[in-house]
Amino acid sequence: MFNFGNMKQLKRTGHLQIPFGTLELVLLTDGYFTLETLQPTLAPKIPSQLVETELQRLSLSTKIYQAPIIIMLIKQQNRYILIDTGEGHYDTDNAGNLTESLLLANIDRNKITDILITHAHRDHIGGILDADGLPNYPNATYYMAKPEFEFWMSDRPDFSKSENPEIAQTIVDLIRKTLVAIEVKLQLFEPGDQLFSCIHTESAAGHTPGHIIYTIKSDNRAITNLVDLIHSPILVSQPHWGTQWDIDFHRAVDTRIKILDRCYREQTLVIASHMPWPGIGFIGRKNNGKELEWIPKNSIN
Secondary structure, X not given: OEEOOOOOOOOOOOEEEEEEOOEEEEEXXXXXXXXXXXOOOEOOOOOXXXXXXXXXXXXXXXXXEEEEEXXXXXXXXXXXEEEOOOOHHHXXXXXXXXXXXXXXXXXXXXXXXXXXXXXXXXXXXXXXXXXXXXXXXXXXXXXXXHHHHHHHHOOOOOOOOOOOHHHHHOOHHHHHXXXXXXXXXXXXXXXXXXXXXXXXXXXXXXXXXXXEEEEEEEOOEEEEEOOOOOOOOHHXXXXXXXEOOOOOHHHHHHHHHHHHHHHHHOOOOEEOXXXXXXXXXXXXXXXXXXXXXXXXOOEEO
């Protein structure tokens, strides 16, 4: 049994190894990102007093928003499957520490055989290339959902349904440069496809058009990675508040509500990329079932 209750959140480096049926899961921190205030990036249209009251109720900071960047690695026999790559060299003050966390887990980056890209935001693909444009994981094959690739490589990606189109527009060149660099080693799949016999992908469009979540299954165990469906416990209790990071704001809200409700009904063990370390928990309900809540899991048997 692994007990998380007394663990401090490691801001820059750290890892947690979890036996998982015939697999081994390794949770790695790339670091964290921080905003001076939660709004307007999260809950962009909600009155500030309501947001402050909710943050206080959830025992979250009302002055600063800080979230970890949690990366998952799956060991499957001779495969080392990395899910996303963190910020890389784009934010060396607070993040970009994935390769160091890998070394602390005794995993050399040259051992990485496969990289699943859940979506193309910078904190998920920034670590693919180094500052000189060379691959950080030279022996890896890459996998991305076809709708995600096609959106970012289209002539004019449509950000008109975002609450802040300028945020997404600023990273288009970075994303295209990265995808072009790995295109010869990139395999596209359809959301819903199964990868490596243990990863079941699922569309969670809205955050980006090809944003996926995925479920890992081994023996009688299963865990679903919600990736960027939620960025804070406040988006569990108030899923309709949304975030400016969502390229299609209203579709992301609908997707978030649908998937969180299903996770509650099916009692799914979940993890998410930016929830408090190590990001593992359940989706619950309270107030006679009227309100969703994040329930951190303190141990895994």
